[in-house]
Every structure is written in C-alpha cells, then in structure tokens.
Amino acid sequence: MIGENELKKLFPDFEELVQPSGIDLRIDEVFIQRGPGSLIDNEKELPEIEKLEPPIYVLKPKTSYLVTVDRKIKIPKGYSMLYVPRSTLLRSFVSVHTAVGDPGFYGTLQFMVYNYGDFDYKVKKGERIAQGVVFDVSGSGEYNGSYQESE
Numbered sequence: 001m002i003g004e005n006e007l008k009k010l011f012p013d014f015e016e017l018v019q020p021s022g023i024d025l026r027i028d029e030v031f032i033q034r035g036p037g038s039l040i041d042n043e044k045e046l047p048e049i050e051k052l053e054p055p056i057y058v059l060k061p062k063t064s065y066l067v068t069v070d071r072k073i074k075i076p077k078g079y080s081m082l083y084v085p086r087s088t089l090l091r092s093f094v095s096v097h098t099a100v101g102d103p104g105f106y107g108t109l110q111f112m113v114y115n116y117g118d119f120d121y122k123v124k125k126g127e128r129i130a131q132g133v134v135f136d137v138s139g140s141g142e143y144n145g146s147y148q149e150s151e
C-alpha cells in the first residue's frame with residue numbers, strides 16, 4: 001500500500017485530500033435511477049438517471065443512488081486503487097459500493113450509495129464519503145475501457 005508522501009507526488013490534484021495511507025474522496029453529484037439497464041453478451045445498457053438538486057442531498061431509506069466523485073482522477077500506470085466507505089457513513093447505516101480503479105484510468109469516478117437505514121440520511125455536496133487506497137501493481141497494463149475519458 002502506498003503512503004502519504006508518495007501519494008502526494010502521484011496524485012498532485014488531490015494533495016489536500018491525502019491521508020496517511022489513502023486519499024479522501026468528496027461527493028459531487030447524486031443521481032437516482034429512472035429506467036432499466038442490461039448487460040447481455042457484454043453489451044451494456046446503463047440505466048437512465050436523474051440528477052438531484054445540490055447542495056443538501058436527502059438519501060431515502062432502502063434506496064440506491066449513483067454518485068460522482070469531485071474532480072477527475074488519473075491513476076498512474078503501475079498502480080491500482082480500491083475504494084472503501086468512510087466509517088461515519090457506515091455508522092449512519094449508509095454504505096458506498098465500489099469497484100477497482102485500474103492503472104491508467106482517467107475520468108470521473110462513480111460509486112453507488114445505498115441507505116440501508118430506516119430514516120433519511122442527509123449529506124452535503126463536497127463532504128468526504130470514501131477513501132481510495134493505492135497499491136503498486138507489478139507488470140501492470142493500462143486501462144482503456146469504456147469509461148476512459150480523454151485527458
């Protein structure tokens with residue numbers, strides 16, 4: 001796992017968010033699902049989504065949300081990232097569901113947030129909701145999938 005000093009060099013755009021062993025990530029936009037989706041024969045159809053009004057997002061009980069992370073991220077070649085929820089959210093019955101950040105990825109991260117609780121949970125745009133932890137990958141390739149954006 002990569003620590004603070006190295007992270008500041010690898011992720012200069014996130015300097016003020018670097019922690020001893022990871023990078024704090026802030027919630028930006030929040031969306032609710034408005035239509036169906038599918039994954040058939042490797043063809044993906046992403047659901048239609050609708051943006052919620054910032055800055056205070058009200059997450060309803062037993063409901064899932066798609067959220068974007070503030071500022072685009074470049075994961076340098078030779079490193080990958082895993083994303084874990086901030087424990088404050090878990091202590092509030094809310095979780096953040098995430099996948100793997102690939103070496104070479106550039107773009108906006110999207111996570112799924114689910115309110116497992118029985119009550120509304122309010123979160124303001126810009127709050128820290130997750131932490132990314134970074135690992136070096138020996139012999140790494142470079143991401144060039146459908147979510148790659150041009151730099």
Ligand SMILES: O=c1ccn([C@H]2C[C@H](O)[C@@H](COP(=O)(O)OP(=O)(O)OP(=O)(O)O)O2)c(=O)[nH]1
Pocket residue numbers: 083097098099100101102103105108109110111143144145146147
């Ligand atoms: O929770 C996550 C984890 C990763 N990513 C970003 C970084 C990652 O490199 C990229 C692609 O993720 P993944 O490889 O899981 O995408 P896929 O579903 O396999 O699609 P594709 O094959 O088109 O890349 O999305 C997210 O937005 N959210």
